[in-house]
Amino acid sequence: MVRLPLTPEEVERGQRLGALLRRARGERSMLDTALAARVSPETLRKIETGRVATPAFPTIAAIADALGLSLDAVWAEINGTEGAVKAVSSAHRPPERLAS
Numbered sequence: 001m002v003r004l005p006l007t008p009e010e011v012e013r014g015q016r017l018g019a020l021l022r023r024a025r026g027e028r029s030m031l032d033t034a035l036a037a038r039v040s041p042e043t044l045r046k047i048e049t050g051r052v053a054t055p056a057f058p059t060i061a062a063i064a065d066a067l068g069l070s071l072d073a074v075w076a077e078i079n080g081t082e083g084a085v086k087a088v089s090s091a092h093r094p095p096e097r098l099a100s
Contacts, residue, residue, distance in 0.1 A: 006053050014053025016078045017060070022048050024067040036066035 006014075021044075025033050030048075034041040039059055046052040047063070064074050075081070 011050070011053050013078050014047075014055075015050040016080070017053075017055075017074070018048040018050045020069075020074065020077045021063060021067065024069050028067075033063070033066055037062040039063065 025048075030044055031041050034044040037044070037059075039062060043052070043055075043059065044063065047055050047059070060074065061071060064071055
C-alpha cells in the first residue's frame with residue numbers, strides 16, 4: 001500500500017499536537033509518560049517532534065489520558081479552534097462537582 005504524502009496542514013497539525021503533548025508532559029519523563037500510556041518511548045518521541053504527524057487515534061487517546069488531557073482539549077488545540085487555551089488549561093483541573 002502506498003501512503004500519500006502529508007499535506008502542509010497535516011504536518012502543521014502534527015507539530016501542534018507534539019507541542020501540546022510536550023507542554024502537558026512538563027517535567028515528567030518521556031519514559032514515564034510512554035509507560036503510563038502503554039506506547040513505546042520512541043513512538044511518543046516521534047509524535048512530540050512531529051515526525052509522526054498523523055498518529056492513530058487510540059495512541060493519541062492513550063497519551064492524552066496519561067497526561068490528564070481531554071480529547072476535546074487536544075482536538076481544539078491541534079485544530080486551532082477558538083477557546084483552545086481555555087480547553088487545554090481546564091483539562092488539568094479536577095472536574096467540578098455538580099451541586100446536589
